[in-house]
Amino acid sequence: MAKSAFAAIVGRPSSGKSTLINALCGAKVSIVSPVPQTTRNTVRGIVNRKEGQIVFLDTPGFHISDKKLNLRLKDLALRALGDADLVLYLVDATREPGPEEESLAAALAGVSIPLTGVVNKIDHPEAQPERAMAFIKEKLPKAEVFEISAKEGKGLEELIDHLLAKAEEGPAWYPEEYYTDQEPVFRIAEIIREKIINHTREELPHAIFVDFTASRKLADGSLEASCDIVVERDSQKGIVIGKGGTMIKLIREEAEADLAELFDYAVKLRLMVRVDPSWKHDDKRLDSLIF
Ligand SMILES: Nc1nc2c(ncn2[C@@H]2O[C@H](COP(=O)(O)OP(=O)(O)OP(=O)(O)O)[C@@H](O)[C@H]2O)c(=O)[nH]1
Numbered sequence: 001m002a003k004s005a006f007a008a009i010v011g012r013p014s015s016g017k018s019t020l021i022n023a024l025c026g027a028k029v030s031i032v033s034p035v036p037q038t039t040r041n042t043v044r045g046i047v048n049r050k051e052g053q054i055v056f057l058d059t060p061g062f063h064i065s066d067k068k069l070n071l072r073l074k075d076l077a078l079r080a081l082g083d084a085d086l087v088l089y090l091v092d093a094t095r096e097p098g099p100e101e102e103s104l105a106a107a108l109a110g111v112s113i114p115l116t117g118v119v120n121k122i123d124h125p126e127a128q129p130e131r132a133m134a135f136i137k138e139k140l141p142k143a144e145v146f147e148i149s150a151k152e153g154k155g156l157e158e159l160i161d162h163l164l165a166k167a168e169e170g171p172a173w174y175p176e177e178y179y180t181d182q183e184p185v186f187r188i189a190e191i192i193r194e195k196i197i198n199h200t201r202e203e204l205p206h207a208i209f210v211d212f213t214a215s216r217k218l219a220d221g222s223l224e225a226s227c228d229i230v231v232e233r234d235s236q237k238g239i240v241i242g243k244g245g246t247m248i249k250l251i252r253e254e255a256e257a258d259l260a261e262l263f264d265y266a267v268k269l270r271l272m273v274r275v276d277p278s279w280k281h282d283d284k285r286l287d288s289l290i291f
């Protein structure tokens with residue numbers, strides 16, 4: 001009988017959760033940027049081995065803040081634990097564990113599913129893996145701890161073997177050829193958001209969301225997708241569009257190139273920029289964005 005498990009990946013913002021899920025799945029499942037709070041949803045990535053299937057759940061970074069958006073993201077990260085059989089607690093070896101790390105470790109100490117500690121970014125010149133290791137051992141003494149570099153793909157097979165050993169016998173939840181279950185509409189919007197964050201991170205790291213408005217199949221088999229990039233202020237609209245439209249063109253071209261890798265049909269993007277000063281305070285809007 002094969003094994004199967006849902007494994008939630010939790011950690012502070014920018015600890016490398018999304019980089020890890022992509023490396024584990026060997027494909028871009030979840031968007032990555034140097035800006036904290038990039039991931040806003042529980043994103044599933046599937047790994048199949050002859051021993052069984054692990055469905056990884058990437059989650060938003062655990063961040064302490066009173067802002068509405070952040071509260072929702074934190075809540076979502078903790079809720080993913082309720083859907084999981086195993087939990088991976090990712091700690092960034094380049095950062096000192098402060099109050100936020102303490103708070104997350106305390107929350108995880110109360111969780112009843114098996115927990116595995118993961119020290120990430122060991123490739124980084126400023127990494128102090130012993131410090132991160134000692135922190136996890138102190139706060140969560142029962143956890144086994146692995147050292148990895150998600151970016152360089154180091155230590156991942158050992159981690160997968162360990163999780164398969166911990167997993168219980170059970171059916172595969174997804175067909176073997178699946179590496180994610182995300183809808184194309186969501187993936188397209190996310191890839192666009194990744195390009196915007198990575199190009200405008202100093203000016204508007206969290207000010208945007210991408211609203212998929214329409215799509216149609218063209219005669220050549222490609223998909224034309226229309227999306228609104230929603231910003232909070234007029235000045236931000238100018239940043240996204242760029243001088244003479246150069247920025248939005250770059251965003252479109254890079255996103256189309258990534259999408260060409262992800263889908264077996266071409267995606268042609270029609271991007272517009274819209275201003276909505278209150279989207280981050282709009283409960284209905286947040287309901288539709290954070291799930
Ligand atoms: N050197 C190094 N950098 C890494 C590694 N893993 C992730 N990073 C970098 O860390 C930054 C954050 O990575 P993400 O994967 O987006 O982090 P995250 O935990 O998903 O962040 P949120 O979604 O915001 O919570 C990016 O600049 C990554 O390139 C690693 O193993 N080594």
Ligand SMILES: [Mg+2]
Pocket residue numbers: 017018019030031032038039058059060061
């Ligand atoms: Mg992420």
